[in-house]
Amino acid sequence: MDGTGLPETRSTCPYCGVGCGVLLRPDGQGGLDVRGDPEHPANYGRLCSKGSALAETVGLEQRLLTPMVDGKPAAWDDTLQLVADRFSQTIADHGPDSVAFYVSGQLLTEDYYVANKLMKGFIGSANIDTNSRLCMASSVAGHKRAFGTDTVPGTYEDLEEADLIVLVGSNLAWCHPVLYQRILAARKARGTKLVVIDPRRTASCDGADMHLALQPGSDVALFNRLLVTLYEGGALDAAYLAHTNGFDDALNAAFADSTAPCGLTEDEITAFCNLWMGTEKVVTIYSQGVNQSTSGSDKVNAILNCHLATGRIGTPGCGPLSVTGQPNAMGGREVGGLANMLACHLDLENADHRTAVRDFWQAPQMPHAAGLKAVDMFKAVGDGRIKALWIIHTNPAVSMPEAGAVRDAIAGCPFTVVSDITAQTDTARLADVLLPASAWAEKDGTVTNSDRTISRQRSVLSAPGEARPDWDILSEVGRRMGFARAFDYTSPGEIFREYAALSGIAGQFGRDFDISGFADISDSDYIQLAPVRWPVTPDRTGGRFFADGAYYHGDGKARLLPVTWRPPASETGPRFPYRLNTGRLRDQWHTMTRTALSQRLSAHLPEPFLDIHPEDAAAEGIDASDLVEVTSRTGTCILRARLSDTVQRGQVFAPMHWTGETAPSARIDTLVAAMTDPVSGQPESKASVVAVRPYKAAWYGFAVSRGDLAPQAEYAAYWAKARTHAGFRTELAGVEIPQDWEAEARRLFAAPEATCVALIDSARGSARIVLHEDGVLVGALFVAASPVAVMRDYLATLPGQAAPDAVTGQMPKDVPNPGPVLCSCFGVGINTIVTAIETQGLMSVEAIGAALGAGTNCGSCRPEIAELLRNLHAREAAE
Incomplete structure (x- = not known):
């Protein structure tokens, strides 16, 4: 049968933190039809190229279908008992801190909650951390220092309300395309100004009013200059500052930092500061270029200082907005999935909070101090302190800094369990035990997006083989470790109710995260749950935070932090003269476990590369398309050179996606030093130092x-x-x-x-x-x-x-040549676009979209189409 008569099911995309709604219809043969949900408040029907290709990534190819022990199929009963016994014995022999969980923003909130409860409440260690540590831990730290808790103040609707949007360290056009399209729509409708602050010229710069190509790591210097300008220009909000502490110290630090170098001209700095100061409604969006730094937390607070000092927070069109990289990074923050947090935004090191959570869970013990954050966790695996490790839905052998050392550490761990949907990852190949987990579209639960909207992921496909949901796997191990009553769950809805009830206790402590309105939600209402923004209490649903000046520090006030510019941890020099920036591509996701299954997503940029400025390339004897050897103190990669002035001299850029499965010599995080922010523990993935030279192949x-x-x-x-x-x-x-x-x-x-x-x-x-x-x-x-x-x-x-x-090796002359794919959503090649421009007289991106469809879905290829148009027109003018 086919799926034409089956109803559509509302669910949520499993990629970035935008949290787009999708409508899924099974085709009756194990596949899906996928389209954007026009009623979901995050995307109103729009999807990016990755979301549009989701149907191409389901199926049995590469799926792990049965438990594996030492490379051989095993029964679930025996495997789960082995996991429970080995963890229990390790704890008995070496203490609870000898074991660790490393989990992922790919987990649903209910899965995350069970993992956190098992580790912190019943194993009694805080050694649970998440790959979200690599994504937004600095934002969490900045929020907590400024607001008293990890609160995202605003909403996506602020993008339509703002008069100025500032993107800091965020290539939103490629990494969060649906939000970028909302900004472009606002620009067209109401003239919203757009400023991009990024060392690279990215797709997000296309059409921006200003691009500030600052030096890597210098964001604090720029925003300190902004704070000084706001003070000197009389733009502070004295009434709002009465709800804060620390302004004088923050301002003094900013003045002392006013001559710090940021690589911009005085005219550029003045123009930006005056624009920000003179615009009432400002939203500052920041992402990995801010967070992934040894001064990431200070960068966040430098941004927050400016919003707090002017009262531009919590009102329509105003505020800072941290956009997260994973579908449930926020859900992980909410359940305490980080090593230094408790569930529901409670504080691990607060004795009253610990006691309340312990009593609620009826747990035998709770850790009194933070556990090991990701980088330190894998160092502990490597030196033998961690003797049993459970990795869930993530690939740290590729994605962690100093990935080669991490791979060796995992390989040497006495007992490693990996839960995943495939055995074909660099990390899964190192495991003693592999557990087959349910995949997206097979599992059921909730996720939270970057603006606090809780949405349902729903199961529409049967899990293949013996795959099981993560909450079920974790619960069964908990029961077998002797905690039967605490983990006697039968459904994700039951877990969600418990989690909501615990949040009510957090609400009694005056915490921001409170969804106790769901504490008694029925199974049927959970099944039908529509997207909703937290908090959800009898008194309040959703909305913005902090317009009233009420914060979560003990005195109810916000704090401005004195922050000072610090250069990146590694300095360039004769041996390593280039600053390496890493990041994402438009059509790929993390380590490509899912996206590499899609032919369409693989067509745009099918090979790993290094962007290098033409003058630097000439100095190194590198020609376009040469292979280059890129070396740091921690590793070596081989990549294809792309000569590009989108990077500044002395800087290079490489994407992060390739693995031992797809390009073993391009595992870019082998080059990244394990230097971390002292507050957040987030590694500096944007500013390692490298040498580049031609790779002389035979x-x-x-x-x-x-x-x-x-x-x-x-x-x-x-x-x-x-x-x-x-x-x-x-x-x-x-x-x-x-x-x-x-x-x-x-x-x-x-x-x-x-x-x-x-x-x-x-x-x-x-x-x-x-x-x-x-x-x-x-x-x-x-x-x-x-x-x-x-x-x-x-x-x-x-x-x-x-x-x-x-x-x-050549195409016959009578066969049309579409050229390399530029628009992945519709598979439109560069030559097809060029031909249409030349034969149909197309003069704009909109005209090309009307003629070919290119750029009319997610819009993330529009900057490339615009650049193609500019180049063609420049060539015609020169002729």
Whole structure:
């Protein structure tokens, strides 16, 4: 049967913290139709390229379907007993702090709650941390220092109300495209000004009124200058400042910092400060460029100081807005998923809070101090203090700083459990025990987005094989460890009720997070729960915080913090002259466990790269498309060079997504030093120092294949693969030349008996080998002594087809060539757009969208379309 007669189910996208609503309809064959939910308040029907491709990422390919112990299938009963016994024995032998959980913003709130309760209340350790530590821990620290608790003051509606929006360290156009489209709509409707503060020129700069390309790490200096300008310009709100403490110290620190370098001209600084000062309604959006820093917490407080000093907080169109990188980073913060927090925004080191939570849970013990934060946790794994580790839905062997050392630490841990949906991650391959978990669209619960909106994720597909929900797995281990009554859950709705009731106790302590209005929610009402912004109490639902000046410190006032600019922890020098910035791509997500399954998402930028300024490249002897070796004190990567003036001289940028599964030499976090913010524990992922030099390969290759292939390290020191509609495409390079290229091709494509067409010129170091089986292409390998010049996008379409001329590496003249994909939502190539511009006289991004659809869905490709237009018009003018 097909799914045409099945109803749509409301759920939530599993990607970033925007928290977009989706409508899901099963197709009756294990797949889904996915579209944006027009009624969800986060997105009103709009989805980004990743959300639009969600249907391409479900299915059984690469799924972990049964528990595995030491690489062999095992029964659930035996496996769960093993996990419970090993954790219990480790605790008995070495104490509760000898075990740890490392969890993820991919968990639903109910899963997160059970994990936190098990570790803190019943194991008795605070050694539970989350990959959200890498994302927004500095924002949490800044909020708590300023507000007394981790409160996001405003709402997404402020984006439509603001007269000025400032993006700080946030490429919103690519990382949170739906919010960026809301801003663009506001600009068009009411003339909202947009300022982007970022060392790189990103897609978010397209159409901005101002781009401030400050030096990495200098945000505190800039916002201290703003605070001084606000004071000298008479723009402070004296009445609102009466609700705060610390202004004089903050201002004195700002004055002392007024000459700190930030890499901007005096005119740029003055223009920005005057614009901010002269605009009544200002929203400052910040993300990883602020948080991922050894001074991240101070950066957050420098921003908050300016909003507090002017009273621009908590009213329509005003306030700071931290946008989170994961779908349930906020839910994790709310349940106490960080090592230094208790559930419901209660404080771990507050004895009254600890006692209240312990009594509520009827827990045997509670830790009195914060546990190990992520970086310190894996150091403890490496030096033997942590002897049993449970990793849930995250890939720290790739995503942690000094990832090579983290991988070695996990490999050496006496007992490692990994819960995930696949065994094919760098981390899962290191586990003693693998537990098959339910995936998105199979599991049921809630998530909280960046503006405090709680939404339901709903199950519409049956979990395959023996996969189970995370809350169920955790609860069963808790029961087997001797805590049967505390973990006798039968549904996520039951967990949600308990969590809501606990939040009522937090409300009695005067905490901000209170959803006690749901403490008695029925199962049917939980099933039907519509998106709602917290708090949810008998007296209040949703809204903004702090317009009334009521805060959560003991005296009820906010605090302005004296902060001073500090340079990044690592200094550039002759050995490591470049500052490395890392970040996300438009169409990929974290370590690509999900997005790499989509051919459409893999088409835009299929290979890892390093952006380097053309003048720096020339100085290093690097040409466009060369492979480069990037080295830091902690590791080495090989990446493809992209010459680009979007980065400043002395700075380079690389995306974070590639892994040992997709490009082993491009695991970028092997280069990132494990330097952390002293308050938040968040690592500095934007400012490590590196050296860059050409990678001198003896040969370069490009392959297309119907099936996956596995290059051998001794031949291919570099390889990077991406999925296509016809199979896979793979870039290769190596320093050792195989003796027999045909034999190597047959091995790569697992086609020892295939019909072969080969053109091999050993003198020139070139080879072209095409293999056919049953009249269709199964693989083609192109080799040269320099980067291979073939029509990659065309060749990638040929596997599985009769392709008699594939050996030429070129597209026949009578076949249209769409070129590399630019719009992933609709699969529109660059050449298609150029042809339409030239033949139809299209003069604007809107006209191109009307003609081809490109840029009309998520809009994240619109800056690239605009740049394409500018380049074409500039070329025409020059001619």
